[in-house]
Amino acid sequence: MxxxxxxxxxxxxxxxxxxxxxxxxxxxxxxxxxxxxxxxxxxxxxxxxxxxxxxxxxxxxxxxxxxxxxxxxxxxxxxxxxxxxxxxxxxxxxxxxxxxxxxxxxxxxxxxxxxxxxxxxxxxxxxxxxxxxxxxxxxxxxxxxxxxxxxxxxxxxxxxxxxxxxxxxxxxxxxxxxEIADELAKLVAAVEKKEKEILAQIAKGTLDRSWVDKILQAKGVLK
Incomplete structure (x- = not known):
């Protein structure tokens, strides 16, 4: 150093x-x-x-x-x-x-x-x-x-x-x-858009949570 x-x-x-x-x-x-x-x-x-x-x-x-x-x-x-x-x-x-x-x-x-x-x-x-x-x-x-x-x-x-x-x-x-800022901003904007969609689905009671069991099935935890 x-x-x-x-x-x-x-x-x-x-x-x-x-x-x-x-x-x-x-x-x-x-x-x-x-x-x-x-x-x-x-x-x-x-x-x-x-x-x-x-x-x-x-x-x-x-x-x-x-x-x-x-x-x-x-x-x-x-x-x-x-x-x-x-x-x-x-x-x-x-x-x-x-x-x-x-x-x-x-x-x-x-x-x-x-x-x-x-x-x-x-x-x-x-x-x-x-x-x-x-x-x-x-x-x-x-x-x-x-x-x-x-x-x-x-x-x-x-x-x-x-x-x-x-x-x-x-x-x-x-x-x-x-050098990565502009591209990063585009990606973050997409994440924030997706997050707003999820929150809207939660409010409506329509959020699909099946992905949790799919991951556990893939790991052999659930059949």
């Missing part, structure tokens, strides 16, 4: 606003199903009041408990960016709190995803600015570095590249590569 150093890289986004907006209406669970249920985070949770996170990833890799490069990322971020912080999953020192969250919201940043803890949860939980994190710590961060901006990071095992689409809701988070 390469030693963490100091890097500030500039990344030119390739995802159009039109492509990004396609994912605003999709449930993360349905996107995950289309992505074979293998991608995404399971241990990070939302600390804001409802709503979805959606935007292009501005990635930060930082030493555990240090947020110097997160401050730099806020300065660099464009409206609609999601600041994605790989803090190694360490739980001792918070990476952001109310002040940094308020500043990011003022700059129209789309939210934070932090593989590490946060603080000022009482304040953050009352707002709608999206913040996903691994946990909580009252201990403040250091501002010494090292850290790297716009490099590939790992968030709870999910690989995130600069410029990836980040989408999250109460069920969790996903990172989507730009």
């Amino acid at each position: 390469a030693e963490l150093g100091f890097q500030v890289n500039v990344h030119k986004h390739t995802v159009s606003n039109a492509t990004l907006k396609k994912f605003a209406k999709f449930a993360v669970a349905n996107i995950s199903d289309v992505m074979n249920r293998t991608n995404g985070t399971v241990d990070l949770r939302p600390f804001h009041k409802g709503g979805k996170i959606l935007g292009r990833a501005l990635t930060v890799k930082t030493a555990p408990g240090d947020n110097l490069m997160v401050h730099k990322a806020i300065n660099m971020a464009a409206p609609g960016d999601v600041i994605v912080v790989d803090a190694g999953g360490a739980q001792r020192n918070a990476i952001i709190g109310e002040i940094m969250s308020s500043l990011a919201e003022k700059k129209k940043i789309a939210g934070f995803v932090i593989d590490g803890p946060i603080r000022d949860v009482d304040a953050l939980s009352k707002g709608k600015f999206p913040v996903f994190a691994r946990g909580i710590s009252h201990r403040g961060p250091y501002k010494e570095g090292p850290g790297e901006i716009n490099v590939t990071v790992s968030i709870d095992g999910m690989i995130v590249h600069p410029g990836d689409i980040i989408v999250g809701d109460q069920d969790g988070l996903l990172a989507i590569r730009p």
Whole structure:
């Protein structure tokens, strides 16, 4: 594993606003199903009041408990960016709190995803600015570095590249590569259409559940 150093890289986004907006209406669970249920985070949770996170990833890799490069990322971020912080999953020192969250919201940043803890949860939980994190710590961060901006990071095992689409809701988070986004959106739209049809059949009492016994028969459980 390469030693963490100091890097500030500039990344030119390739995802159009039109492509990004396609994912605003999709449930993360349905996107995950289309992505074979293998991608995404399971241990990070939302600390804001409802709503979805959606935007292009501005990635930060930082030493555990240090947020110097997160401050730099806020300065660099464009409206609609999601600041994605790989803090190694360490739980001792918070990476952001109310002040940094308020500043990011003022700059129209789309939210934070932090593989590490946060603080000022009482304040953050009352707002709608999206913040996903691994946990909580009252201990403040250091501002010494090292850290790297716009490099590939790992968030709870999910690989995130600069410029990836980040989408999250109460069920969790996903990172989507730009080159597959449009085709993925078509597949997810088909899944959501099918789901609506199933819910309509449930409401009418017409849903066919024979598939359950067919699977069990194929496995030799039923005759």
